[in-house]
Amino acid sequence: MIDPQDYLNKSSPTWCKGCTFHSVLDSLTQALSNCTIDIPSVNIISGIGCSSRLPLFMNTFGMHTLHGRAIPVACGARLARPDIPVIVATGDGDLFSIGMGHFVHAAQKNFNITVLCMDNRMFAMTKNQSSSTSECGHIGTLTPAGKTESALNVTDFAIASGATFVARSIAEDTAFTTRILTKALQHTGFSFVHLLTPCNTFDKSSFTAELQSRAVNINTLEDHNPEDRNSATRYASVPVNNEHKHIYTGIFWKCLKPVFETSRNTD
């Protein structure tokens, strides 16, 4: 059994005090330990942004790459070394603004990677601009009159794109998040985990303080079957915002399909 702390290097994370990304790091290291993944045998790849600093705090192999480009780097890594698990750890701006095209293609191909979207609903590193998951009306430095379009529903989008494991968790519920991440790592195929990680510095009002109290674990609901596409979409399509009573967490969708690395038609 590997001590979760052993996955971390000696540097202290440079995130703000109270940043919810610290919780993600705790859950991820525990999940890696649960899956007994050796320290040198995992590659954690990120793009650019606050969340993307995560690999730099790890003791594993890692790549802190370019804005929006973690996924194609991950695809190359998987094709070159299908024996090495790959985790993409990045944010909403990286994945769903500049990186959106790569997300769709990798999900469609069902690359066997685990993609963590640390969603703080903005570009935080550059001090608050609207991202795809910012709500309509979000005031960012480049949209002082408020964002005109509504937020992208990333879990719905992930299912439509072909991801074969789609889940959501609230980062500060580290126990729940750890269980979700463990299952995501264990899944064979494109796993997408939507992590709600409000920004403590730039947009405290992004989610309400009662985030966890509104959470409903859909895997405890009798009418949800994560292997039923209609059921998955029904729950995944409910937006995460202050207008809805519930924030649905848990596994929306799970299925098994051939993964691209081993099923490509090369004849």
Add this chain to the structure above:
Amino acid sequence: MTGTAGDGVIGAAELFHETAAALGIHTSLYKSIPSSIRSGITTATISLWNNTISSPVGNAHCMALFTHSDSALSDFASQQVYVNSYVFDLSGSSTKLPSSFARQITTVPVATLKPDSSPLFFIGILANLTDIAPEQFNEILHCKHASRKQRLQSALADIANGYSWAKSVPTTVPVPSFLRSDKILTTINGNDALSSGAIDAGCRFFASYPISPATTIGDSLSVNLPEIQGVAYQAEDEIAAIGAVTGASFSGVKAMTATSGPGFSLMHEFISYLSAVELPAVIVDVQRAGPSTGIPTHHAQEDLLSAVFGGHGECSRIVLAPSSIENCYHTTIDAFNCAEQYATPVIILSSCAFASASVTLQQGTQLHPQVPILQRKSVPDTNMDESFQRYTNENSTSPVLPSPGDLHPYRVTGLEHDHAADPSESSAMHQYQTLRRELKLQTIEHDYAHLIEWDLEKASSYNADFSIVAWGADVPAVKTAVRILRKKGYSIAAVFPQILFPVCHNMFEKLLDYSYLLIIPESNSSGQFSKLVRMHSGFSPVSLPFSNGEPINPDILETEIASLVLKRHKND
């Protein structure tokens, strides 16, 4: 041979080229094709050689015209002809060509032929002129049309008819002598040579997005790499392609991508990244006429400055350019060796002229590496508690590069970093790393001296009338022009570097010993290599730009050089 795309001009030319090779004739084939599938003008240039193959284009001894469309006539008229050049008009048009086209024009009666029969009829004519019997085309035709009996019969008949017609009609086509050996010769085109070189260099990962004229590199690697447990991956765009190459390289695999100008522009950010994190990678730019979409299937060498300077920050890289189709193989092997030795992105500048041109191999039936293949160093088995120092002077060239699964995990980052790869914002560290990344490349002129080809006269030192430098696909034309000018009595010092960046300072210093007049012909209008040379040496070269979308014609080049030298000497 000039005709409308889709009417069989290229197919016919390829048939002649491959048949000639099978008969032991050294031959080259250059294809100029439009960027659409079925419209536009196509020109095929076949050359038969007496000795070393050089320029695939030049003044033609014999020309065939299959259409009188305005664009064909305009293209045709712009091509230089020899004084006694012979034109066969197989357009079937009732309009006669003006006598200004050529001194000798023969209208070939093709009115009863189907449009795609005329090119094969001309092959029959050519066969008669070059003493190749029609039945010698049978074997290759049988392979091409194995499942289409009617097509095969029709093709054989067209060639036989053309041959008979030529026999019955006296012509005075100036066919020069060419060598015919008793060996079957192998043909290869630039893109296939490059792909083979990559495989023999140890490349086992290729990612690309289709773009003319680079796509066929991926076509052949998509078939050949899986057969040797390698991976060829079609990415969703060029950024994804080079991203995948980056991931594969970090994972310990030699990796390459191939694109053309527009796609290469998209890759600049990752080139900066690869330079910063010091990962080996090979990026091929098969150049085409630009800017923007330009002419996707026409030749140019307009991406040099983009290759040298494209990207942000001080991001060093190596730029190589093969100087012949055979060198597309060898230089690719050198590119992979450079990438591993210097842990840096290496850009190969090929061009449309090599991509779509085919030559017979000078020797043998297969290309083989002429240098040892460098392998990446694996991590020594040491105590994992020791901090791995990736970015130090001692680990700059032929570095130890751990990859996932090895001991000493490390993280690469595009942020400036310290010796142990941790992010650093220290001014001193930034200065140290910037200089180290730049300086590590400076030994390339010495380490890869075989990539600099000198063409000097026998005397150990002499005052040349001029010196001349050329790169990439311009080299064959310049070599031919130098040969012609030397026969006319000029004294010349020529050098053909395949290393374009870092600039070979010692090479240019040596050139100064021969002449202060340095002429640089280039297939671009702004004299890109001249600009680079001016920045890095004591020369102010004279640029001779050619930007007509075709390889330089050595006969035109020779005239322009002679005129320039005469003017210079008059002014001295």
